[in-house]
Structures are given as structure tokens and as C-alpha cells.
Amino acid sequence: MKKKILVGAAILVVLAAVILTGVLVVSKYLVGGEKRTRDKWEVETGTYTFTDDEINVQMYRQPVEASIEVAQILPGEYEQEGFTYYDEEVQQRLAQSLMTMMDRGGFTISEPLAVLNPFGTGSNGLYLYFTTDYNCQIRYTITTDDESIPAYTATANSAQEYGKVQEFLLIGLVAGQENQVTLEAVNKQGEVKESFTFTIQMPETTSGHANRLEATEGDSTAEMSEGLFYAMGLSDYYGYTFFFDNDGILRYEMLLDGYHSDRILSLGDQILACVGSNKIARISRIGQVLQVYDLGRFELHHDFNWGPDGELVALATNTEGETVEDQLISIDMESGEVTLLVDFSALMNDYFVTTEKVAANSSFFWQAGLWDWLHLNSVQYLEEEDAVVVSSRETSTIIKVKNVHEEPAIDWMIGDDAFWEGTEFAQYSLTQEGDFTPQYGQHDVTVIYDDSLPEGQYYLRMFDNNYWANSTRAGYTPSLPDSVGQALTEDESIVSHVYYYLVDENAGTFQLAWSFDVPYSSVVSNAQLLEGGNYVVNSGVPQVYGEYDAEGNLIRQFQYHSMMNGYRVMKDDFVGYWFR
Structure with missing residues (x-):
């Protein structure tokens, strides 16, 4: 009997190992799809x-x-x-x-x-x-x-x-x-x-994506803004950006070389978009690719944005390095020259050397074997200060780095200050004012200046995933309230938020100025403020995006479908590009 039990246990161990290996292989394949180049361009000819x-x-x-x-x-x-x-x-x-x-x-x-x-x-x-x-x-x-x-x-x-x-x-x-x-x-x-x-x-979509989404009305009676939503980084539709109207009808299927657009920057009657894992393209209003910026040894990671005049800034991985998703580069828009601005593993070396590679049994198991110690996911350049504000998912910290073109140095950090306690980086943590739960796993952090505020104060808007996980710092366990999610999958008891922080650099403080609840998404996701005051919010894990009114009430929500999640959904009227 004991022998049978031992044999049975051994079989269970083997099965568990096989299942884990299978999960890792599938996960690696799906995540790797983000970086793969399109292997063929399917064209039905006349x-x-x-x-x-x-x-x-x-x-x-x-x-x-x-x-x-x-x-x-x-x-x-x-x-x-x-x-x-x-x-x-x-x-x-x-x-x-x-x-x-x-x-x-x-x-x-x-x-x-x-x-x-x-x-x-x-x-x-x-x-x-x-x-x-x-x-x-x-x-x-x-x-x-x-x-x-x-x-x-x-x-x-x-x-x-x-x-x-x-x-x-x-x-x-x-x-x-x-x-x-x-x-x-x-x-x-x-x-x-x-x-x-x-x-x-018209033929069916090249991607196989449906030509419409299911829409659900919210409680708000506000009008939706004019324009097209554009969905990027749907996990089994890498190599495409989808443009939907206010009724959820697919109105344009943009074909990329791979990867996803990250965001679309307007340049008069042209746009700039990421079109491959190491390519950014300038595209005319009739779809002609006018210029391709090849990033060489750098692979894009989740965001690019305007830099100083004539430059773009982008988050990237140095494919010749040990680490991933911890580099800031610039691209000269005329020459195409790529320059490394900040290597965060050097800038934050004293913390970096205490971290480890992601393990197969960690929260982010699909990155097993990678040294993803910081995981930057959004960037905004502040020209007057030659600074950037970046978001680090792995540390649940927002970081401002000054003098990025000369001698990069940390200006401040915002997050759970307990995470940095006992490290040399505790000195940069701004002090939290007020009783609220700080952001965890945040995405899409945006600086908003307001003329009504005194100098040295401004707002930060973000999608607060409200999800805690860290796969690269052994031995640290935070004290978390029950309101913070620790499950990757959907959890009806947890919500994510759109957060507005009021930052006071003079006093060295931050406080929660305003927030509203949105569907819980442990990873990915974004929140965008539209010109008319409405918001577009994408919750990538439950695969929904919606437009909300100025008070944070849902006007209309759309359900999309992908293998894992959808990275980002934004909206633009594309006036001056496609439309008058």
C-alpha cells in the first residue's frame, strides 16, 4: 500500500512538472509573440x-x-x-x-x-x-x-x-x-x-478580429466624444492596431511589422507609431511610411513619447545586456540616431544588485529567467527641466529623473515608502499626506500642469492597478490592506482606480487629490483624459474599455477579446490626419 502511495505521489509530481512546463512554454510563446516580426503579409489579390x-x-x-x-x-x-x-x-x-x-x-x-x-x-x-x-x-x-x-x-x-x-x-x-x-x-x-x-x-479582417465589439451602456447620460478608439497590444493580435467608433464598429485595421503601437503621436498630417519591436515609423495621412527609425540593439517596451524638440524618448531593453525593460533612449527624428539616455541598472545600482531573476513559480512566471527588476511601463519628458517621469511596475514606484541628457539623477520617488526603507533610495521618497492607499502596479502615469497651482506643484494622473506583486526581491513582504489585489486574474472584490496625485516638490509631499473606481486589472491598462473632459479607461485583464464623464461615471463600455489581455486603448479625433 505504501509503495502504491509513493508511486501515486511520484506520478502527481511528474504531472505537476509537466503541467508547469506546459504553462511556461505557452506563456513564453504568447509573450514572445509581442516581439516577433510578422513572417508574412497575407494579401488577397485581384x-x-x-x-x-x-x-x-x-x-x-x-x-x-x-x-x-x-x-x-x-x-x-x-x-x-x-x-x-x-x-x-x-x-x-x-x-x-x-x-x-x-x-x-x-x-x-x-x-x-x-x-x-x-x-x-x-x-x-x-x-x-x-x-x-x-x-x-x-x-x-x-x-x-x-x-x-x-x-x-x-x-x-x-x-x-x-x-x-x-x-x-x-x-x-x-x-x-x-x-x-x-x-x-x-x-x-x-x-x-x-x-x-x-x-x-470588403473582405474579412486580415487579423481575424471581429468587426464589432459588444457595448454596454453606463449610468452617465453625458455625450461621448467624437473620434476613434484605438486598441493596441491585444495579446493574440500583435502586429495590429484596431480603430473602433463609438458604437464599437471596427473602422480601420492597421497592419504593423509586429509588436503594437504603444501610443500614436500626431505630427500635423502625419503620425508616429511603434510598428515593430525595434521600429518606429512616421506615416502619412494616406498610409505611406515616410520614415522608419530602426532602434538597432534596443527593443521597445510599452511606451514612447515626445522628447525635446526634434527628439523622441522611448522605454527599451538593451538586447546585448543582462537586464530587461530598464533603459531610456532617445531618437533623433531627422537623422534617426539612437542614444542611450539612462541605464537604470547603473542609476539605481545599489538596489539593482540586491535583486534576482524572475523565478518560474513567481507572480510573473511568464518572464521566468529574465532579470526584470524594474519593469518601466510609461514615460513623459519634461522639457523645462530636462527630466522624465517614469512608472515602474515591479517596484510600484513613480520616479522622476532630472538632467537626463547630461548627468541623470533621481529627483524624487512616489510609492509605498516602506518598500525603500533601509535603502539609500529612501531619501528620495516623497512623503504621503492623507489617509489613502498608495498606488500599486500602476501604469500610464501622466504629469498635468495647472496654472491655478503655485510653482512646484502639479498633478499626476495614472491607472492605479491596485495590484501588488514583486518577483525579483526575495525576503520583502509588504503590509497590505485587504483592498489591494494580489491575484493576477479577475477579482470582483477588488477595484482599480484612476488616481490624481497633487505633488508638491517644495514641501516634498504628495496627496490623493481625486480618484474614481474602474474594473480591476492586475497588469497593463491605461487612463486618458480627452480634450472635452471625458476619460477613456482600458482595464486590460477583464478586456474592457470605456468612456467616462468628467465626474468618473461610465457612459459606455466595450468588451473585447484576446488570449491574455489588452495593453492600451486610447482615443483621438484624427482631425488633420484622416479627417477635416
Whole structure:
């Protein structure tokens, strides 16, 4: 009997080891997917017409069923291993092919030059070009036979506000549906001078993502803001950014080389986005990649933002180093030169050397074997002080570093001061004023200046995950209230928050100025303040994002689906880029 028990126990141990190994393998594969480069660009072609041998671009017609002529242009090597659309030379050839078609002339509102996804960067983007005999704007409305999909109306951003040359990317076509598009030429007096309607059958999404999300109404009766939500870093949809309207309809599927966009920065009629694990791209309003910034040995990690004039700053991993997710780099927007600004393992060496690699049985088991001792997840540059404010998930600490271009030094730290007690970094901890639970595992920390505050005071807004875990500091166990989550998965007894801290650098203090509760998410997530006063909040683990009114009351919430979680959802009206 004893022998049978021992054998049974041994079998259970083996099974547990096999299960743990399987979990680790799957987790590593899913997390590794964030860094992988797209291995192929799936393109459904129309009827082949010819190849422009001079620039090696293939021409097709009617890649989709439509009541107008629709063209398609593809680089001759698009099926070859290692091909990417995020290559400036490839993009220049496609632009040249487009210009050759435009030069034929004779295109009108009823017979436009129409090219499906001409630059490979948006699967359901339709490029339109034509001229009019009068100065106008083009307003368009998209409907489908599905009555549950509301009509979508926008004014296209062409080369001029009111002009005779109309060139734009039509945004809003619904994947998997026959779309009816009505173009209206509107003059400065608001009169519709001419209109034309055509139909186009759009294929299913390239990613396989659904073309709509489930929406739930909140208690607030406030109006939602105009614009498109854009969802980044959905765990089994790396290599895509999805743009949804206020009804949860997918209006644009942006194709990346891999990774996710992190955030989208507006540069007039261009945008900047992360398009691969070590690439940032500048993209025109018609989808052309104008410049690619290759980060070389650095891999992006979760955020990039404006730096001083002519620079970007980004959080990164040095792939030639021992550690991960603890570097701050800058990118010169003209030359593309990449510079290491802060190596936090050097800046905080006295703490760093006390840490260890993530273990297989830790809270962040999917990072087993990695030295993820700090895990930076958001960055904002403060130009007047040549400083950055960064968020460290692993230490549940917000850190301000000054003089980042000269001699980086810690200015202050905000978090549970007990974590740093007994270390040399305790001297930098700002003092908490008031009775509240400080942030744990926070994301998306943003500095907000307010003219009504005296000099030296400002606000910090963040998504407070309200989740404690640390996988790299053995022997430290915090004293936590029951209101702080310690479960990675959903926990109905715990909430996350949007937190506003009032920071007083003169007094060396911080206090909770305002907060509101949001669905609990142990990791990832973000909170964005929109221009009109509403908030967009993404809770990535339960896979929901919502728009909230200025008092923090939910207006509408959307449920999305991914294998693990969704990193960030933000919103923009894209006026000046896609729209007028």
C-alpha cells in the first residue's frame, strides 16, 4: 500500500512538472509573440494586369467586388521571406506607381482612382483620387445592409481644406460587409455641389478580429466624444492596431511589422507609431511610411513619447545586456540616431544588485529567467527641466529623473515608502499626506500642469492597478490592506482606480487629490483624459474599455477579446490626419 502511495505521489509530481512546463512554454510563446516580426503579409489579390519592371510593382484590378474600378498595387517581392512594408525604399516605389496612375488624369467623383490599401499599412483603407471643377471638401457616408451597424459620416482630409484636387484615404469601411459609400462635394457655403454613390464588398479582417465589439451602456447620460478608439497590444493580435467608433464598429485595421503601437503621436498630417519591436515609423495621412527609425540593439517596451524638440524618448531593453525593460533612449527624428539616455541598472545600482531573476513559480512566471527588476511601463519628458517621469511596475514606484541628457539623477520617488526603507533610495521618497492607499502596479502615469497651482506643484494622473506583486526581491513582504489585489486574474472584490496625485516638490509631499473606481486589472491598462473632459479607461485583464464623464461615471463600455489581455486603448479625433 505504501509503495502504491509513493508511486501515486511520484506520478502527481511528474504531472505537476509537466503541467508547469506546459504553462511556461505557452506563456513564453504568447509573450514572445509581442516581439516577433510578422513572417508574412497575407494579401488577397485581384486580377493580374501587368508588372512595372522599372520599379518592380505588380498591378491588379478588382481585388474586391465593387461598382467602381478598384486597383491594387503590390511590391513584386511581397511574398518573399523577410519582406516588410515598413521599408522606405518599398514605400517610395509604391508611391511612384500611384503617381503614375494619377498622371493619366480624367478622374472624377463618379470615376475616381480607387486603390485598396496602396501602402500595405491598413487592410480596409481605400485610397481615392479625383479632381473637381470647383473648390470643395468631400464628405462621405458609409452604410451597410446590416441595420445593426450605424451609418458612419466623416469629412475627408485632402491636400487642401477646400480645393479642386481630392486625394485621401477613406476610413470606415466595414470588413466582411458590402459597404455603400456616398461621396458629397461640399463648397464653402455648405452646399452639396455633386454627389456619387458606389458599393464595395470588403473582405474579412486580415487579423481575424471581429468587426464589432459588444457595448454596454453606463449610468452617465453625458455625450461621448467624437473620434476613434484605438486598441493596441491585444495579446493574440500583435502586429495590429484596431480603430473602433463609438458604437464599437471596427473602422480601420492597421497592419504593423509586429509588436503594437504603444501610443500614436500626431505630427500635423502625419503620425508616429511603434510598428515593430525595434521600429518606429512616421506615416502619412494616406498610409505611406515616410520614415522608419530602426532602434538597432534596443527593443521597445510599452511606451514612447515626445522628447525635446526634434527628439523622441522611448522605454527599451538593451538586447546585448543582462537586464530587461530598464533603459531610456532617445531618437533623433531627422537623422534617426539612437542614444542611450539612462541605464537604470547603473542609476539605481545599489538596489539593482540586491535583486534576482524572475523565478518560474513567481507572480510573473511568464518572464521566468529574465532579470526584470524594474519593469518601466510609461514615460513623459519634461522639457523645462530636462527630466522624465517614469512608472515602474515591479517596484510600484513613480520616479522622476532630472538632467537626463547630461548627468541623470533621481529627483524624487512616489510609492509605498516602506518598500525603500533601509535603502539609500529612501531619501528620495516623497512623503504621503492623507489617509489613502498608495498606488500599486500602476501604469500610464501622466504629469498635468495647472496654472491655478503655485510653482512646484502639479498633478499626476495614472491607472492605479491596485495590484501588488514583486518577483525579483526575495525576503520583502509588504503590509497590505485587504483592498489591494494580489491575484493576477479577475477579482470582483477588488477595484482599480484612476488616481490624481497633487505633488508638491517644495514641501516634498504628495496627496490623493481625486480618484474614481474602474474594473480591476492586475497588469497593463491605461487612463486618458480627452480634450472635452471625458476619460477613456482600458482595464486590460477583464478586456474592457470605456468612456467616462468628467465626474468618473461610465457612459459606455466595450468588451473585447484576446488570449491574455489588452495593453492600451486610447482615443483621438484624427482631425488633420484622416479627417477635416
